[in-house]
Amino acid sequence: MKASNLIFATQRENPSDAEIVSHKLMIRAGLTRQVSSGIYNWLPTGKKVLHKVENIIREEMNNAGAQEILMPMVQPISLWEESGRRNQYGPELLVFQDRHENEFCLGPTHEEVITDLCKNILTSYKQLPITLYQIQTKFRDEIRPRFGVMRSREFVMKDAYSFDLNQEGLDLTYKNIREAYLKIFQRFGLDYRLVKADSGAIGGSDSEEFHVLADSGEDLLAFSDKSDYAINAELLVELQEDQDPASLEGKDSPDGKGKLKLKRGIEAGHIFKLGKKYSESFNLKVQGDKENITPYMGCYGIGASRIVAAAIEQNHDDKGIIWPNSLSPYEVAIVEANPKGKEDISAKCGEIYNQLIENKIDVLWENTDKRPGVKFADMELIGIPVMIIIGDKALESNQLELKIRKDEKPLMVSQEDLLNTLKELN
Amino acid sequence: MKASNLIFATQRENPSDAEIVSHKLMIRAGLTRQVSSGIYNWLPTGKKVLHKVENIIREEMNNAGAQEILMPMVQPISLWEESGRRNQYGPELLVFQDRHENEFCLGPTHEEVITDLCKNILTSYKQLPITLYQIQTKFRDEIRPRFGVMRSREFVMKDAYSFDLNQEGLDLTYKNIREAYLKIFQRFGLDYRLVKADSGAIGGSDSEEFHVLADSGEDLLAFSDKSDYAINAELLVELQEDQDPASLEGKDSPDGKGKLKLKRGIEAGHIFKLGKKYSESFNLKVQGDKENITPYMGCYGIGASRIVAAAIEQNHDDKGIIWPNSLSPYEVAIVEANPKGKEDISAKCGEIYNQLIENKIDVLWENTDKRPGVKFADMELIGIPVMIIIGDKALESNQLELKIRKDEKPLMVSQEDLLNTLKELN
Numbered sequence: 001m002k003a004s005n006l007i008f009a010t011q012r013e014n015p016s017d018a019e020i021v022s023h024k025l026m027i028r029a030g031l032t033r034q035v036s037s038g039i040y041n042w043l044p045t046g047k048k049v050l051h052k053v054e055n056i057i058r059e060e061m062n063n064a065g066a067q068e069i070l071m072p073m074v075q076p077i078s079l080w081e082e083s084g085r086r087n088q089y090g091p092e093l094l095v096f097q098d099r100h101e102n103e104f105c106l107g108p109t110h111e112e113v114i115t116d117l118c119k120n121i122l123t124s125y126k127q128l129p130i131t132l133y134q135i136q137t138k139f140r141d142e143i144r145p146r147f148g149v150m151r152s153r154e155f156v157m158k159d160a161y162s163f164d165l166n167q168e169g170l171d172l173t174y175k176n177i178r179e180a181y182l183k184i185f186q187r188f189g190l191d192y193r194l195v196k197a198d199s200g201a202i203g204g205s206d207s208e209e210f211h212v213l214a215d216s217g218e219d220l221l222a223f224s225d226k227s228d229y230a231i232n233a234e235l236l237v238e239l240q241e242d243q244d245p246a247s248l249e250g251k252d253s254p255d256g257k258g259k260l261k262l263k264r265g266i267e268a269g270h271i272f273k274l275g276k277k278y279s280e281s282f283n284l285k286v287q288g289d290k291e292n293i294t295p296y297m298g299c300y301g302i303g304a305s306r307i308v309a310a311a312i313e314q315n316h317d318d319k320g321i322i323w324p325n326s327l328s329p330y331e332v333a334i335v336e337a338n339p340k341g342k343e344d345i346s347a348k349c350g351e352i353y354n355q356l357i358e359n360k361i362d363v364l365w366e367n368t369d370k371r372p373g374v375k376f377a378d379m380e381l382i383g384i385p386v387m388i389i390i391g392d393k394a395l396e397s398n399q400l401e402l403k404i405r406k407d408e409k410p411l412m413v414s415q416e417d418l419l420n421t422l423k424e425l426n
Numbered sequence: 427m428k429a430s431n432l433i434f435a436t437q438r439e440n441p442s443d444a445e446i447v448s449h450k451l452m453i454r455a456g457l458t459r460q461v462s463s464g465i466y467n468w469l470p471t472g473k474k475v476l477h478k479v480e481n482i483i484r485e486e487m488n489n490a491g492a493q494e495i496l497m498p499m500v501q502p503i504s505l506w507e508e509s510g511r512r513n514q515y516g517p518e519l520l521v522f523q524d525r526h527e528n529e530f531c532l533g534p535t536h537e538e539v540i541t542d543l544c545k546n547i548l549t550s551y552k553q554l555p556i557t558l559y560q561i562q563t564k565f566r567d568e569i570r571p572r573f574g575v576m577r578s579r580e581f582v583m584k585d586a587y588s589f590d591l592n593q594e595g596l597d598l599t600y601k602n603i604r605e606a607y608l609k610i611f612q613r614f615g616l617d618y619r620l621v622k623a624d625s626g627a628i629g630g631s632d633s634e635e636f637h638v639l640a641d642s643g644e645d646l647l648a649f650s651d652k653s654d655y656a657i658n659a660e661l662l663v664e665l666q667e668d669q670d671p672a673s674l675e676g677k678d679s680p681d682g683k684g685k686l687k688l689k690r691g692i693e694a695g696h697i698f699k700l701g702k703k704y705s706e707s708f709n710l711k712v713q714g715d716k717e718n719i720t721p722y723m724g725c726y727g728i729g730a731s732r733i734v735a736a737a738i739e740q741n742h743d744d745k746g747i748i749w750p751n752s753l754s755p756y757e758v759a760i761v762e763a764n765p766k767g768k769e770d771i772s773a774k775c776g777e778i779y780n781q782l783i784e785n786k787i788d789v790l791w792e793n794t795d796k797r798p799g800v801k802f803a804d805m806e807l808i809g810i811p812v813m814i815i816i817g818d819k820a821l822e823s824n825q826l827e828l829k830i831r832k833d834e835k836p837l838m839v840s841q842e843d844l845l846n847t848l849k850e851l852n
Contacts, residue, residue, distance in 0.1 A: 042496035069467065069469040139500060
């Protein structure tokens with residue numbers, strides 16, 4: 001992609017209403033713009049990141065054998081009455097009437113719709129187990145939306161729902177999707193923890209959360225420095241009848257392995273064994289060998305738009321965003337340092353641009369007539385992992401200067417070594 | 427994909443409320459299920475087709491230099507007051523209040539949001555021309571939704587918006603997107619016509635529609651049998667002061683090339699020069715060389731979910747859907763005709779399945795224990811272009827039987843020739 005064809009919409013000033021760094025940087029780097037409280041436009045750079053998040057999720061869900069579907073945003077409220085959640089959910093469920101005065105709501109989640117759908121498409125035990133998922137826009141009428149897309153009203157989620165014949169089947173499916181989630185979060189390139197989410201989870205694992213570690217996280221997590229034991233710190237003090245979560249730091253980990261550390265986390269994924277709650281409410285049954293069977297359900301969410309914000313909370317400095325490679329809007333930026341508009345510099349840029357494209361590297365060529373300093377600042381703000389700087393110096397020395405966003409150490413490489421060096425950096 | 431891991435949800439009976447063939451077949455082939463009047467779930471097979479439609483659109487819009495964004499479904503009504511369309515749009519615009527009693531609507535289109543957005547991100551004439559697009563869920567509160575996803579309330583659209591400095595720029599951009607649309611509709615593999623949409627369009631081309639030809643189409647089209655001249659028949663009789671659209675059949679084409687033919691069409695795409703209507707309403711201006719400039723806008727829509735239905739209206743028989751290759755949920759189905767569960771037949775299927783996957787062919791292996799006759803009927807109903815039948819006969823003769831959905835002539839090929847034959851059929 002050439003920058004001359006792009007809208008960057010970067011800005012130097014922080015938006016006045018932004019409280020957390022991801023919100024500030026998403027506006028400044030031109031990823032999003034607010035439409036109304038808690039409602040956002042995703043600009044080209046932001047949409048590209050969101051797309052990468054969605055594709056990683058889609059690939060791993062497909063690999064896990066889940067099937068993609070698409071359910072509607074507008075849901076008949078009758079389904080929420082059938083599940084008994086209409087009142088329980090409270091005013092975050094935005095209810096309205098259509099032109100015929102029938103009541104609907106904007107779906108904040110889809111347990112009701114999927115269970116009702118499966119009453120129609122599931123008939124025999126032979127069809128189970130099955131896991132269906134969607135990547136879709138949801139709405140939750142937060143009383144005080146804040147923190148940009150981190151806690152917005154309209155947001156993009158991947159939600160999955162599984163159906164099994166019995167508890168053992170659900171346990172297996174849950175484990176399978178849990179494995180897929182581990183791969184997804186690894187591919188995001190984020191430092192995360194899989195956290196036991198409620199007391200019922202101690203010992204068992206009926207509900208677990210995937211937290212992206214970041215100082216601004218809402219939850220304080222306690223985890224072992226030697227094992228993958230991790231738990232909400234509030235929950236652990238409750239269980240251990242301690243007073244103060246801070247006192248957990250350095251204590252022995254409850255699993256007997258290593259010492260506890262404390263860090264804050266942003267919840268970005270949640271896996272949950274629902275059991276028969278919804279299948280019973282909706283009287284969903286499949287024909288069994290001898291008698292009808294009420295399926296055991298699980299549900300599995302990832303906040304796709306939230307992942308974008310969480311990645312920034314974890315990875316930034318005072319110059320801007322520092323994307324993990326897999327989520328960056330571009331893997332590499334060619335910065336044309338060519339204030340005098342020399343043809344041989346542009347030609348060299350074009351040559352390397354084409355070489356990278358041929359090698360399927362997602363590259364941005366900053367070919368505008370902006371000053372080199374402005375280009376560097378933009379690329380650092382947007383957070384591209386590697387800059388290749390091509391100007392007079394590069395042409396004279398026959399060496400390309402690489403700037404790595406993470407450590408900012410410049411690296412000189414010959415054109416011949418470029419591809420291998422990029423591969424090593426990835 | 428193996429059928430044993432899939433939910434097909436095919437059914438033999440026509441749904442009682444379905445009036446047109448695409449609606450019937452989408453339910454019977456397990457593509458969609460109704461949630462509420464005009465609101466649908468997309469099941470795995472249907473979602474796969476929708477995904478293929480979306481990807482063709484995305485690739486060609488990107489090739490045309492358009493940039494993908496994502497705008498919200500929930501829009502502040504204040505924007506519709508600013509454009510003056512709140513009342514004009516009428517009760518199809520579903521308006522509601524959030525918990526703070528602020529008014530919003532479900533977006534049926536995004537001219538207001540994009541123009542408001544561009545007030546924020548466009549500042550200089552150097553940023554133009556630019557075309558932004560999204561593939562997104564929309565809602566239009568139809569008084570009487572019918573015909574399945576053909577005229578539903580919630581639907582998926584690609585909508586694009588262009589911004590140019592002057593009329594000449596808009597004309598060029600319009601032409602560019604028009605070219606992209608021609609490629610998109612060609613890649614869909616559908617018989618379509620590009621139709622002049624209103625009288626202003628005769629001679630000029632301020633508004634054109636892409637119609638998929640089908641007997642069930644709402645519009646009667648008149649087009650030349652020798653050139654690409656095509657027009658809404660009602661419009662042509664108006665212009666020519668004729669009485670009866672039917673009288674046009676066989677007359678000389680107004681462009682002087684060939685004779686007119688009459689066929690019905692389904693509007694599935696629309697390109698339109700908006701001019702300064704919205705940029706003036708929203709006071710959108712960019713800095714010019716000397717003075718501020720009000721951009722000229724264009725808008726360009728494709729009904730992604732409607733394309734799925736239109737493709738079926740055009741391509742079906744009494745056995746079911748006949749997909750064009752590019753839209754089919756699977757390019758090829760391996761039908762394992764193995765009622766006695768013989769191991770060597772399954773092994774042969776697996777061998778060919780792996781061979782096709784290695785060659786990046788989107789293949790379905792019907793490996794369930796259903797009777798062969800049921801499998802054939804399902805594959806014909808779902809409309810897979812090519813079936814490879816593997817049973818006793820195939821093993822004995824060392825020849826594979828290919829059934830082509832379009833003409834149903836069986837074709838015998840050796841395993842060695844399979845890939846080439848599939849390539850030729852495509």
